[in-house]
């Protein structure tokens with residue numbers, strides 16, 4: 068049978084802009100057309116995953132016939148590290164490895180070692196984090212730490228085994244994810260964040276049990292609104308539980324006080340648990356809500372995303388990426404591989420032209436206006 072190819076990704080690659088003659092000095096001063104600096108690079112290292120979360124890689128689409136990228140299409144570790152170095156020259160300080168499931172990429176520790184050796188324009192090491200479903204974390208936590216990984220974010224959508232197995236759709240048990248979190252704590256990949264995507268009617272009954280479980284554990288639990296990323300998850304607004312409702316629900320059982328954002332561009336609204344005196348009790352820790360649907364936070368979005376095949380996306384909801392792999396490798400038509408200076412200039416020109424603000428548009432336009440926009444899959448450019 069012929070292989071079925073579903074055009075999930077808009078393969079029309081955006082044309083690379085002509086680099087400006089004057090590239091800003093590599094001191095982290097690069098800002099986009101809306102005045103937003105470039106600080107955070109999310110690197111997707113594989114399009115494969117061992118889970119089939121229905122909101123991300125539904126089984127019906129990502130089945131045995133699905134055409135994943137061949138290995139030769141993936142950026143090699145040296146290529147990723149080279150691009151990361153050039154992004155850091157433009158102000159990036161934080162590198163997040165994601166996917167697909169990043170722990171499925173063979174020898175990921177080697178990539179982490181290469182990234183950990185990089186330095187920002189002012190001589191600082193990058194903050195390196197990784198988002199994972201934790202299926203392989205128990206086995207890999209210590210090696211990841213030894214390679215130079217600073218922290219992990221673990222995705223976990225509930226504590227009830229039946230609910231969780233249904234959501235990951237590969238019958239994976241909660242207990243192994245909890246073991247992975249424990250292994251990461253033991254290895255010192257802390258503070259650990261746990262992301263729970265909330266789907267109304269599917270796992271909203273898990274909000275309070277998750278809060279109770281992680282309160283006082285040192286783990287920061289964050290509730291994420293189910294997003295209209297990609298084109299395969301059949302997203303519907305009535306399955307989104309607004310963060311304001313999550314907070315209201317939590318407040319029926321816990322005393323919460325709002326916290327300041329810890330860094331500009333932070334996506335989560337932070338709340339801490341209060342002690343008997345009504346004040347923030349550090350021993351009880353904090354929670355966060357990420358309101359990607361009900362509250363646009365494009366205003367200070369400082370994140371760029373690099374796909375596993377070297378395309379640069381300026382927004383989670385973008386339909387097109389800029390083909391940096393073509394610059395790295397040169398083209399069959401005889402264009403030679405680009406120099407560092409060429410690539411730096413291209414990155415600068417791309418970022419300076421950036422106007423993306425999808426979530427704000429979604430909030431201000433009628434649903435019909437944004438529904439038909441082509442979007443890449445979350446498993447392609449990571450969360």
Ligand code: SAM
Pocket residue numbers: 116122123165166167168169198199200220221222262263264291292293294295296300445446449450
């Ligand atoms: N496989 C890894 C994992 O699940 O942690 C990393 C990649 S996954 C695409 C990154 C994050 O995106 C996860 O926390 C996942 O829950 C989140 N995500 C995926 N699809 C989503 C959606 N439709 N809405 C909100 N978050 C989503």
Ligand code: SF4
Pocket residue numbers: 116117118119120123124166167168200222446
């Ligand atoms: Fe895999 Fe992560 Fe997507 Fe779930 S959210 S299918 S674990 S990539």
Ligand code: SF4
Pocket residue numbers: 364365366368369370381382383384423424425426427
């Ligand atoms: Fe950033 Fe795009 Fe999300 Fe807005 S919609 S916060 S620009 S990724």
